[in-house]
Amino acid sequence: MPAQKATTLPVEIWLACWTLCTLQQLRRVSLVCKLFRSLALPRLFREQTLNVSALAWGLGKDNWMDRVRHLHRTAVRLDRLAEGPFPSFVHTWTVTLSRWLMPLSRSHPDIENIHLFDTLNARVLRTFVATLDNYRNLLSLHIELATIDAPLREALESLSKLKELRLRNCHIDDAAGGGLAVDTLEIFQCSADEPIRLASRDTLRILSVNGPAVSSVIAGFGLHVFTKLVSLSVHGMHGTRKGQELFQFLSQCPQLQSLSIESFSGSLPIVTSPTIPLLCNLTGPPAVVQLLTPGRPLATVVILGAPRRDSLRSFCTDISRGTVPLQSLTWPFQHPQFDFLESFMLSSSSTSAPPVFDFLAALSSFFPELKELSLKFPGHMAFRCGGVFHGVSESAPIVVDRRTLVLDDDKAFTGLSLTDDDVSVEPERDDAPSAPIIVKEHINPKPSSSDQEQPVPPFFVSTMEHVLNLIIDDFVSLPPKIEVFRAEEVGSELPPANQHKVLTALVPLYAHLREIQLDARDTSWTRNGDSWARDVAGRREVVKIVPGEKSGEEL
Secondary structure (H helix, E strand, C coil), rough: CCCCCCCCHHHHHHHHHCCCCHHHHHHHHHCHHHHHHHHHHHHCCCCCEEEEEHHHHCCCCCCCHHHHHHHHHHHHHHHHHHHCCCCHHEEEEEEEEECCCCCCCCCCCECCCCCCHHHHHHHHHHHHHHHHHCCCCEEEEEECCCCEEEEHCCCHCCCCCCCCCEEEEEEEEECCCCCEEEEEEEECCCCCCCCCCCCCCCCEEEEEEEECHHHHHHHHCCCCCCCCHHHHECCCCCCCCHHHHHHHHHHCCCCCCCEEEEEEEECCCCCCCCCCCCCEEEEEEEHHHHHHHCCCCCCCEECCCCCCCCHHHHHHHHHHCCCCCCCEEEEEEECCCCCCCHHHHCCCCCCCCCHHHHHHHHHHHHCCHHHHHHHECCCCCCCCCCCCCCCCCCCCCCCCEECCCCCHHCCCCCCCCCCCCCCCCCCCCCCCCCEEEEEECCECCCCCHHHHCCCCCCCCCCHHHHHHHHHHHCCCCCCCCCEEEEEEEEECCHHHHHHHHHHHHHHHHHCCCCCHHHEECCCEEEEEEEEEEEEECCCEEEEEEECCCCCCCCC
């Protein structure tokens, strides 16, 4: 008997289909009928974005009226969002306000009614703070360019389900209180006049502090032990006193597994092995890495700033003394520690090998279990000279724009299309892979004993290209178990044809390779059977490697 046609389509199938829709497409679907609307609304409201600062940026006489209308619609939307069931749908909010030092009316004397923008800005801020406690299911909140004062702090404390709080470029005016029961706290380039107590030490798992508020955050937590903190990132520790504060804080974090310390300066204290004994992921300058690696189960190390050439071997020895084999290493070659142009232009009779050759030659012996290697190259330093200062001429008389607007909440959306104010419009993407590019395997003969001396690259070859040639020609070897290899050079992009040559050379040499990145665009080649693919410029590029003949061609 023929199968009976289903009279209804299960909701699960609709939801599975709609996960492939953009938010703009989902808005259109929600207008079809009440059923579709009831299914689509929770997804449409799950992530909300409010950005007042973007409307103020670049505001002028040619666009101020459109910007004011847009901000008016934002204010009306915010009012209506707080009504009915909508707040319960919101799980993530990204809010960028406008904490400027003076009203726009003072910075735009050529626009008579620019005060309308200031008035609407104040309205948006009041509504946001007054209605924030309605969003009882909010899990993640990102606030930028705001002042965390007593009313906003009180509203934050009412969000019982909040797990993630990220503050960027804010002034924390009210830092007192018992601390929010969040898992994640990020404070980026914020200021405070007193110790900051925003998160509970009993729930905090991830803490990231960048900028002048580092000491205020550490002081706010006091000497209490963090029983759940597993990830810590700090940026801006300068001076011996702040260094002592940080390492004292580390002694209060016995469960810490991931640590990132950027731009550290000052003398380093003595750190005993019981401090952060579970540390397995470390990012920091060479001195910090060398201090904290021995005796700890570090599997991942990211070095910020290249070690000194004269201490390269002792540095590698220290970071190989962890209690587990190193699995992932990011190694930068940076100015001025490594002057590549000078090193590479050494004559062939010189007995001093360039530092990159020293490091790569020792890599396999120090880290035989390494599975991920990222090499970061500085590129060519750009110099800018010349330039003309024209001076300041006598200003022309200001022509004042005296136009005005009548703002009516009931008519805010009259004549508005679906795409107006839409920040979710996504570019069209072609996911269909193009025909595979067939390339032949690149096989070089083993260099003879007379060829073992490292070749001097021509002047026009970039540092990264020279290093890749060293590896391809087997002058130096990667660790035998390498799975992920990344190489990127600032301001340089390896042409696709050259990337194909690297693929065809490395794949036969290293059987475990599954990912290769060869530029700074975060577009990695990934293995798929006997082919490799990457997503670039909205398309999927596929390379298939076939057996080839021996070749000595360089990149």
